[in-house]
Amino acid sequence: MTKLKFVRSWRAYRKGQTAEINGGLAVQLIAQRVAVEDNQGSLIETAAVEHDAETADATPRKRRRAVPQPDPPDRPRR
Numbered sequence: 252m253t254k255l256k257f258v259r260s261w262r263a264y265r266k267g268q269t270a271e272i273n274g275g276l277a278v279q280l281i282a283q284r285v286a287v288e289d290n291q292g293s294l295i296e297t298a299a300v301e302h303d304a305e306t307a308d309a310t311p312r313k314r315r316r317a318v319p320q321p322d323p324p325d326r327p328r329r
Contacts, residue, residue: 253277255286 252271257264261280264270269289272280280286 254289255280256289256291257286259285261285 252273254269254271255277256269257266260266272286277286277288281288
């Protein structure tokens with residue numbers, strides 16, 4: 252069995268899918284450029300865990316300007 256990765260859609264397989272196909276058909280699909288042999292399956296995939304880091308937020312904040320308010324009008328005395 253040969254593991255193939257499809258570069259074009261073929262029958263029920265979509266582009267990008269992988270499948271294990273027996274000898275003669277696999278050779279024919281490769282010759283027709285419908286699929287390529289998938290060598291990525293034998294690679295071991297690893298992942299690294301990133302730790303959360305606390306960082307200081309040094310973003311300058313805009314300060315609101317104090318808008319001078321007009322003095323309230325004097326109330327007339329009774």
